[in-house]
Amino acid sequence: MTTYKISKDKMNELLTSIKGYDVYVPTEMGDKFQFRVMKDAGDAKLGYSQSAKPPKDVIFPQNEVLMNYKIQPNGFDVENSLDHIGKFVIFGIRNCDARALKYLDTQMLNGKYVDPYYAKRRENTTVVGLACNSPLYNCFCRSVGAGPHHKEGHDVHLTELDDGYLVEVITDKGKELLANSMSLLAGSSDADTSKQAELKQACEAKFVRKIDVKGNDKRMLDIFESDYWRDVSDGCIGCGICTLLCPTCFCFDIQDIGSRKEGQRVRVWDSCQYPEYTMHASSHNPRPGKKERQRQRFFHKYVYSYKNNQMLGCVGCGRCINQCPTQIDIIDVIEGVKNVKEGSE
Amino acid sequence: MSDNPYEPMPARVIGVSMEAGGIRPVKKIQVAFINEEDKNNFKNVPGNCAILSMIGQGESMISITSPPTEKDFLEFAIMKVGVVTTALHELEVGDIVGVRGPYGNAFPIDDWKGKDIVIIGAGIGMAPIRSIYNYILHPDNRKDFGKVTLMYGARTPNDLSFKKELFEYEDQADPDVFLCIDWKFGPNGMMDEDAQEGWPRINMKDAGATVIPPGQTRFTCFVPQLVEMIKPSPENTIAITCGPPIAIKFITQNLSKLGFDDEQIFTTMENRMKCGIGKCGRCNIGEVFVCVDGPVFNYKQVKELLPEY
Numbered sequence: 001m002t003t004y005k006i007s008k009d010k011m012n013e014l015l016t017s018i019k020g021y022d023v024y025v026p027t028e029m030g031d032k033f034q035f036r037v038m039k040d041a042g043d044a045k046l047g048y049s050q051s052a053k054p055p056k057d058v059i060f061p062q063n064e065v066l067m068n069y070k071i072q073p074n075g076f077d078v079e080n081s082l083d084h085i086g087k088f089v090i091f092g093i094r095n096c097d098a099r100a101l102k103y104l105d106t107q108m109l110n111g112k113y114v115d116p117y118y119a120k121r122r123e124n125t126t127v128v129g130l131a132c133n134s135p136l137y138n139c140f141c142r143s144v145g146a147g148p149h150h151k152e153g154h155d156v157h158l159t160e161l162d163d164g165y166l167v168e169v170i171t172d173k174g175k176e177l178l179a180n181s182m183s184l185l186a187g188s189s190d191a192d193t194s195k196q197a198e199l200k201q202a203c204e205a206k207f208v209r210k211i212d213v214k215g216n217d218k219r220m221l222d223i224f225e226s227d228y229w230r231d232v233s234d235g236c237i238g239c240g241i242c243t244l245l246c247p248t249c250f251c252f253d254i255q256d257i258g259s260r261k262e263g264q265r266v267r268v269w270d271s272c273q274y275p276e277y278t279m280h281a282s283s284h285n286p287r288p289g290k291k292e293r294q295r296q297r298f299f300h301k302y303v304y305s306y307k308n309n310q311m312l313g314c315v316g317c318g319r320c321i322n323q324c325p326t327q328i329d330i331i332d333v334i335e336g337v338k339n340v341k342e343g344s345e
Numbered sequence: 346m347s348d349n350p351y352e353p354m355p356a357r358v359i360g361v362s363m364e365a366g367g368i369r370p371v372k373k374i375q376v377a378f379i380n381e382e383d384k385n386n387f388k389n390v391p392g393n394c395a396i397l398s399m400i401g402q403g404e405s406m407i408s409i410t411s412p413p414t415e416k417d418f419l420e421f422a423i424m425k426v427g428v429v430t431t432a433l434h435e436l437e438v439g440d441i442v443g444v445r446g447p448y449g450n451a452f453p454i455d456d457w458k459g460k461d462i463v464i465i466g467a468g469i470g471m472a473p474i475r476s477i478y479n480y481i482l483h484p485d486n487r488k489d490f491g492k493v494t495l496m497y498g499a500r501t502p503n504d505l506s507f508k509k510e511l512f513e514y515e516d517q518a519d520p521d522v523f524l525c526i527d528w529k530f531g532p533n534g535m536m537d538e539d540a541q542e543g544w545p546r547i548n549m550k551d552a553g554a555t556v557i558p559p560g561q562t563r564f565t566c567f568v569p570q571l572v573e574m575i576k577p578s579p580e581n582t583i584a585i586t587c588g589p590p591i592a593i594k595f596i597t598q599n600l601s602k603l604g605f606d607d608e609q610i611f612t613t614m615e616n617r618m619k620c621g622i623g624k625c626g627r628c629n630i631g632e633v634f635v636c637v638d639g640p641v642f643n644y645k646q647v648k649e650l651l652p653e654y
């Protein structure tokens with residue numbers, strides 16, 4: 001890792017010097033922030049708090065044409081969209097959202113099959129992280145194995161200092177990204193590094209909420225059939241926002257658009273909060289109600305993911321809490337498990 | 346073959362037969378890969394499924410019902426229940442359909458060598474296990490296994506899938522075949538009418554006490570009672586069962602009563618599926634993805650799953 005510094009007034013120049021990539025930056029949209037492809041370096045709002053939607057859709061788009069195909073007398077003509085995937089930069093991603101990409105890797109790249117679309121986009125994406133100096137009220141990344149200055153999954157890591165940004169180049173991909181911009185970077189001093197440490201500490205001290213995950217998975221399994229899950233999901237209206245906005249959720253549907261002669265196969269985000277998601281053709285549904293569907297969300301994130309990949313499926317971004325129209329709060333739910341009176345002990 | 350697991354391989358429909366009628370009819374479709382390379386690369390074992398693609402309509406996970414001993418084609422038995430399966434029912438000989446797979450784990454048939462095999466199917470549930478009996482009964486493999494017993498039931502004789510081959514087996518000395526159809530439901534409830542000719546009823550209250558007339562292979566009863574009456578011995582035996590969840594539940598209970606251990610009983614689990622390759626998320630039971638970790642489980646494993654299926 002090599003550490004540099006760039007002055008604030010040169011940041012736009014650095015952004016403009018990145019060529020050959022679609023550069024996604026946090027931009028302002030009303031009172032929210034949204035990652036969008038940069039048209040002008042001035043669009044980038046690096047002082048943002050959190051984007052309403054995580055930038056995972058750069059790598060796992062909400063709608064993605066997998067292939068176009070036509071029936072021919074002797075088979076199909078398939079035009080695979082894999083051949084047209086470009087190169088991307090996610091510039092200014094927060095630690096939670098970057099860690100979520102590491103989590104998505106466990107799902108999409110591990111196991112018997114590799115998802116080739118995800119793999120290609122992931123390979124073609126360079127991740128520039130931006131340390132968080134001020135958490136939101138519902139942020140709890142520190143409780144789930146990370147922290148506001150965590151660098152996991154970053155190719156380059158930026159920290160905003162008073163007079164510039166500390167630029168840590170972590171991987172070869174990061175090096176390649178900045179190859180044309182080296183003249184904008186200066187050396188960093190010990191004072192900069194100690195300022196970074198100071199900011200980290202100050203930020204950590206600002207966290208309000210936390211989860212204690214130790215032993216929770218076992219406890220949750222003990223009370224799998226408890227009415228607790230009905231009680232905590234009581235208000236849910238099944239809108240799916242908590243999953244659609246979650247940086248680690250990966251569930252998708254595959255749909256065809258077109259006629260019987262030619263068509264398009266599209267992958268679209270789906271949600272375990274919708275009844276059709278699991279409904280069998282016989283109309284039997286293994287998760288018939290919101291109790292079962294919300295329970296699936298909590299268990300997938302806090303039990304199954306850990307069992308399968310030794311990584312929680314929640315990075316503590318707090319979006320599902322901030323955006324749920326009925327105020328279902330994953331921190332309260334997971335913490336509340338400790339107080340449930342039933343289950344085998 | 347492309348190394349993209351989502352890309353279907355083209356196959357030609359070479360045979361279509363109606364297997365069962367009613368409101369949810371079942372058709373058997375025989376397909377052959379168009380590209381020699383796809384044919385050679387597609388190595389299925391009993392228990393595997395494939396995803397069939399109907400362009401513009403979508404995809405469905407379907408059990409491969411033909412045994413791997415059939416090298417030149419694959420067979421699928423498809424119940425018409427929705428958009429894709431309706432499109433599959435409209436296929437005619439010569440049409441093209443997409444196939445991807447094979448998917449899922451397999452029945453551990455090699456571990457069963459030297460054992461007696463009891464196969465118990467209900468309704469469309471015969472589809473995933475048909476590949477087992479046709480594999481075992483193939484002349485190349487028959488000597489590796491002991492006695493083979495097939496038990497199968499459906500609502501009416503018309504609803505029995507694969508009846509052509511089952512009726513042929515019924516006439517042979519090997520395997521032992523027992524078939525049943527459901528009680529008839531008249532306006533006043535069950536057993537209002539006489540049983541259908543040739544399908545005598547058995548005592549439903551105490552099926553185990555029923556004496557089977559020699560040579561009788563057809564009955565009017567539910568599959569779990571057929572099992573109770575035929576009383577397969579658990580001694581050095583493997584039982585494989587598949588059907589609607591409620592049928593599996595009672596069949597398994599009756600096998601347990603007969604002395605079968607949970608590890609001697611195999612079944613397949615089905616959940617709604619899309620990707621078939623462990624990515625789309627929807628088929629999980631707890632931490633298990635049925636599409637890759639299943640669909641075959643022994644009953645001990647089934648009991649260890651979280652109760653959400």
Ligand SMILES: Cc1cc2nc3c(=O)[nH]c(=O)nc-3n(C[C@H](O)[C@H](O)[C@H](O)COP(=O)(O)OP(=O)(O)OC[C@H]3O[C@@H](n4cnc5c(N)ncnc54)[C@H](O)[C@@H]3O)c2cc1C
Nearest residue numbers: 281405406407408422423424426427428429430472615616
């Ligand atoms: C491992 C495995 C093996 C299988 N093997 C076989 C097999 O060998 N043979 C076989 O026939 N099937 C098999 N199936 C089942 C098969 O995959 C499904 O029946 C098939 O995918 C249904 O697809 P469809 O598009 O026809 O139905 P869909 O159009 O999805 O509809 C299914 C049913 O749901 C209803 N429905 C759909 N959407 C809604 C909605 N929004 N609200 C209310 N109702 C709705 C429809 O009316 C219909 O009754 C298997 C499944 C699995 C998982």
Ligand code: SF4
Nearest residue numbers: 236237239240242324
């Ligand atoms: S956001 Fe809230 S209301 Fe909507 S599905 Fe999630 S928990 Fe239910």
Ligand code: SF4
Nearest residue numbers: 246314315317318320
């Ligand atoms: S579960 Fe909620 S807090 Fe956790 S990563 Fe997803 S949206 Fe963020």
Ligand code: FES
Nearest residue numbers: 621625626628636
């Ligand atoms: S069908 Fe997609 S994960 Fe199993």
